[in-house]
Amino acid sequence: MRMRQKGFTLIELMITVAVLGVLAAISLPSFQSIIEKRRLVGAADNLTAALQYARSEAIKQNQTVRFQFNTASWCVGVDDDLGSDCDCTTPSTCTIDTVQKIVSGSDYPNVDLAVAPEFNDIYIDFDPRQGLPNDSGIFAGGDFTLDINGQSKKVCLNVIGRIKIIDGAAACN
Numbered sequence: 001m002r003m004r005q006k007g008f009t010l011i012e013l014m015i016t017v018a019v020l021g022v023l024a025a026i027s028l029p030s031f032q033s034i035i036e037k038r039r040l041v042g043a044a045d046n047l048t049a050a051l052q053y054a055r056s057e058a059i060k061q062n063q064t065v066r067f068q069f070n071t072a073s074w075c076v077g078v079d080d081d082l083g084s085d086c087d088c089t090t091p092s093t094c095t096i097d098t099v100q101k102i103v104s105g106s107d108y109p110n111v112d113l114a115v116a117p118e119f120n121d122i123y124i125d126f127d128p129r130q131g132l133p134n135d136s137g138i139f140a141g142g143d144f145t146l147d148i149n150g151q152s153k154k155v156c157l158n159v160i161g162r163i164k165i166i167d168g169a170a171a172c173n
Contacts, residue, residue: 036110036149039109040108040147040148040152042108043146043153045165047076047103047146048164048165050067050076050077050078050103051155051157053101054126055133055161056131057096057126058128059126059129064082064126064127065079065080065125066082066123066124066126067126068085068087069115069122070089071115073105074104074105074111074113075088075089075102076103077093077101077103078094079093079094080095080096110148111146113145114144114145114147116142116143118142118143119142133159133161141159143155143157143172145168152169153165153167154168154172
């Protein structure tokens, strides 16, 4: 009587590995698109959180809080000491109660940041009474556009300080 062997033959194992390799090669481009979209959403969420944090801290501390942005190095920072400029490339200058508050583009590879021309300066000061934004001029609202390979999101800031995220093709209201 022959004894029955258990397990896979070498040919069955090679066929299984080949099929898995083909499936992985087919699905890899779709995973890349998903990863890029998650980077974009993460950058938009963190930018929104930084804006909301600056606004809420201005109200909480009853003092002006500055939201500083730099499109060249793609970074934003929040600072409550207006006497010293918040340079988000030097993290120790962007602090709220000695805690660093920075969002950096290096955390989101290939995501580009553009700022609407409505912003007059490279910062937005939030008023301590109502948290209203002021960019050293008459503020009429504006947006930050984040883009990665044709996909984009806008972080909109309106005149009363409302912050929202919309798809890049839509207009901020």
